[in-house]
Amino acid sequence: MSQKQTLSFQAEVAQLLHLVTHSLYSNKDIFIRELVSNASDACDKLRFEALAEAALYEDAPNLEVRVEFDKAARTLTITDNGIGLSEKEAIENLGTIAKSGTREFMNRLSGDQKADAQLIGQFGVGFYSGFIVADKITVESRRAGLKPEEGVRWVSGGTGDFEVEAITREKRGTSVTLHLREDAADYLSNWKLKSIIGKYSDHISLPILMRKEEWKEGEEGKPGEMVVTDEWETVNKASALWSRPKKDITDEQYKEFYKTIAHDQQDPLAWSHNRVEGSTDYTQLLYVPAHAPFDLWNRDKPHGVKLYVRRVFIMDDAQALLPLYMRFVKGVVDSADLPLNVSRELLQESRDVKSIREGNTRRVLSMLEDLAANKPEDYAKFWAEFGAVLKEGLAEDFGNTERLAKLLRFASTTTDTVSVSLADYKARMKEGQEAIYYITAETAAGARNSPQLEVFRKKGIEVLLMTDRVDEWALNYLHEFDGTPMQSVARGAVDLGKLQDETEKKAAEEAAEAFKPLLAKLKEALKDKASDVRVTTRLVDSPACLVVSEGGMSLQLNRLLKQMGQKAPEVKPILEVNAEHPLVKKLDASPSFHDLAHILFDQALLAEGGLPEDPAAYVKRVNALLA
Numbered sequence: 001m002s003q004k005q006t007l008s009f010q011a012e013v014a015q016l017l018h019l020v021t022h023s024l025y026s027n028k029d030i031f032i033r034e035l036v037s038n039a040s041d042a043c044d045k046l047r048f049e050a051l052a053e054a055a056l057y058e059d060a061p062n063l064e065v066r067v068e069f070d071k072a073a074r075t076l077t078i079t080d081n082g083i084g085l086s087e088k089e090a091i092e093n094l095g096t097i098a099k100s101g102t103r104e105f106m107n108r109l110s111g112d113q114k115a116d117a118q119l120i121g122q123f124g125v126g127f128y129s130g131f132i133v134a135d136k137i138t139v140e141s142r143r144a145g146l147k148p149e150e151g152v153r154w155v156s157g158g159t160g161d162f163e164v165e166a167i168t169r170e171k172r173g174t175s176v177t178l179h180l181r182e183d184a185a186d187y188l189s190n191w192k193l194k195s196i197i198g199k200y201s202d203h204i205s206l207p208i209l210m211r212k213e214e215w216k217e218g219e220e221g222k223p224g225e226m227v228v229t230d231e232w233e234t235v236n237k238a239s240a241l242w243s244r245p246k247k248d249i250t251d252e253q254y255k256e257f258y259k260t261i262a263h264d265q266q267d268p269l270a271w272s273h274n275r276v277e278g279s280t281d282y283t284q285l286l287y288v289p290a291h292a293p294f295d296l297w298n299r300d301k302p303h304g305v306k307l308y309v310r311r312v313f314i315m316d317d318a319q320a321l322l323p324l325y326m327r328f329v330k331g332v333v334d335s336a337d338l339p340l341n342v343s344r345e346l347l348q349e350s351r352d353v354k355s356i357r358e359g360n361t362r363r364v365l366s367m368l369e370d371l372a373a374n375k376p377e378d379y380a381k382f383w384a385e386f387g388a389v390l391k392e393g394l395a396e397d398f399g400n401t402e403r404l405a406k407l408l409r410f411a412s413t414t415t416d417t418v419s420v421s422l423a424d425y426k427a428r429m430k431e432g433q434e435a436i437y438y439i440t441a442e443t444a445a446g447a448r449n450s451p452q453l454e455v456f457r458k459k460g461i462e463v464l465l466m467t468d469r470v471d472e473w474a475l476n477y478l479h480e481f482d483g484t485p486m487q488s489v490a491r492g493a494v495d496l497g498k499l500q501d502e503t504e505k506k507a508a509e510e511a512a513e514a515f516k517p518l519l520a521k522l523k524e525a526l527k528d529k530a531s532d533v534r535v536t537t538r539l540v541d542s543p544a545c546l547v548v549s550e551g552g553m554s555l556q557l558n559r560l561l562k563q564m565g566q567k568a569p570e571v572k573p574i575l576e577v578n579a580e581h582p583l584v585k586k587l588d589a590s591p592s593f594h595d596l597a598h599i600l601f602d603q604a605l606l607a608e609g610g611l612p613e614d615p616a617a618y619v620k621r622v623n624a625l626l627a
């Protein structure tokens with residue numbers, strides 16, 4: 001037998017434990033949901049491994065969870081006969097957090113208990129939630145397939161370290177014993193536990209057993225009381241929620257199920273539960289959460305939609321079951337047709353899976369359409385949390401471009417909120433307006449105050465303001481909406497088409513002609529910076545602005561790529577000058593022509609969100625003029 005060892009928790013676990021014990025009091029009951037859900041996962045894993053190796057069942061093929069307590073010892077024990085843990089697994093799984101992005105998540109914690117408690121809800125505390133009510137936890141386990149002497153006992157007080165030692169354990173599976181704090185003694189009640197399990201774990205497909213209680217009359221005049229017997233009874237419905245008919249499931253039950261699978265404390269915004277029959281038969285239960293998880297931006301390992309085959313849990317692989325841009329969706333898919341031994345590779349190729357994935361995608365889109373049409377406030381919440389992710393769909397899912405385009409929401413020059421749909425915009429278009437105009441910038445203020453908007457403002461034309469990082473990239477894939485082209489105002493020459501009257505057009509042409517010699521001089525002076533210099537009508541108050549050619553890469557995207565350390569081509573923008581501006585008018589005759597030309601260019605770059613290539617030279621030039 002190996003010696004007892006004392007080991008330290010990984011730093012992140014210690015931090016998490018501190019937080020759990022200090023800020024999750026208000027929602028104590030959740031530890032039952034977390035521990036029962038772990039027990040149920042362990043049984044799911046055993047069932048899955050046993051598909052290939054039936055001997056793992058040993059002599060106990062009926063998977064179950066038992067909950068019991070000992071009033072005198074003040075302990076509560078949750079036992080499962082699932083896959084169990086080896087000593088190594090106990091050390092690894094109960095001493096570290098394997099989730100990717102954990103460190104970044106921990107860095108976001110502020111020390112403010114209330115705010116952190118909210119955040120921790122998004123992270124999911126799992127096993128460690130036991131420490132909300134316990135000042136010591138003992139885990140005894142034996143992994144299925146190992147010998148009885150290869151059991152393990154893990155004990156911790158939930159502070160810096162834990163102990164592990166080898167034990168002999170006849171029964172396969174895991175017992176988690178909580179040594180309850182004094183103020184958590186109210187959990188030592190059959191009635192209380194049953195009602196919590198009913199609320200949190202009714203939908204778990206395994207039976208959860210507790211000891212039966214019976215009324216015993218008091219003897220010799222003493223009052224009667226409930227006493228615990230040796231008999232066990234099943235206290236949950238023990239049928240998988242998604243396999244029940246919709247009409248038998250209450251909203252409350254749907255919400256609780258969501259909280260268990262998503263490890264979220266908040267209710268979801270929407271859900272959809274369907275039995276799909278067609279080329280392949282399956283049940284889908286999909287949820288749209290109300291807030292983004294901490295790892296939403298991690299595109300490597302999306303999870304959240306669990307795949308079952310005829311109630312047997314197979315894997316948590318959202319990627320096969322939904323496109324990446326729907327990685328915020330949580331839920332369950334239960335297929336009637338896939339083979340039980342389906343592998344990850346097979347999943348990627350299976351026609352059934354492809355058809356499930358398409359069905360899920362359509363279902364999520366309809367859920368969102370429904371939310372947008374019938375619960376605009378909830379849709380606004382959804383959009384604020386996940387809008388930027390959904391936009392990735394424009395670049396990834398060409399089959400659904402039209403439906404996605406209708407779901408987009410933007411800020412615009414006429415509203416402060418991110419609430420304008422492309423259909424709203426179209427309905428407000430001016431007579432003679434032929435395009436949906438938009439501008440991309442790094443910040444809302446940068447977009448709103450861009451010189452490029454001046455002529456649009458003057459003419460009262462709405463422009464959509466796009467400030468999500470993904471906009472530049474995603475919008476490349478959206479060329480039109482409902483027959484109207486999308487047009488970036490920072491790209492190509494402005495052609496307001498019918499919105500410009502004849503006199504304006506004529507004045508512009510004349511100015512271009514009259515400015516020809518000046519333009520040539522500017523072009524020469526700025527030949528290293530600008531690919532062209534031309535007169536524009538898009539400016540009203542500003543002397544100059546930068547644009548890129550139609551089809552060229554925008555300056556903002558170019559900067560973004562460079563920030564991300566990616567290769568980006570050198571783009572030379574076009575400098576457009578405002579012939580009506582006093583600065584431009586006196587430029588030609590100025591003795592400081594060269595410096596002014598560079599200032600004009602660098603200021604246009606600043607206004608657009610960029611930085612002069614040589615900031616010191618810029619400052620020097622401006623100072624020379626100010627002096």
Ligand SMILES: Nc1ncnc2c1ncn2[C@@H]1O[C@H](COP(=O)(O)OP(=O)(O)OP(=O)(O)O)[C@@H](O)[C@H]1O
Pocket residue numbers: 038039042080082083084085093094123124125126127128174263
């Ligand atoms: N009853 C159990 N039987 C077997 N293994 C368990 C059991 N409880 C926990 N574990 C192991 O410990 C790991 C950590 O559990 P924990 O609840 O902290 O996180 P998780 O379940 O992986 O993540 P999350 O709770 O966010 O889904 C699990 O992944 C599992 O490997």
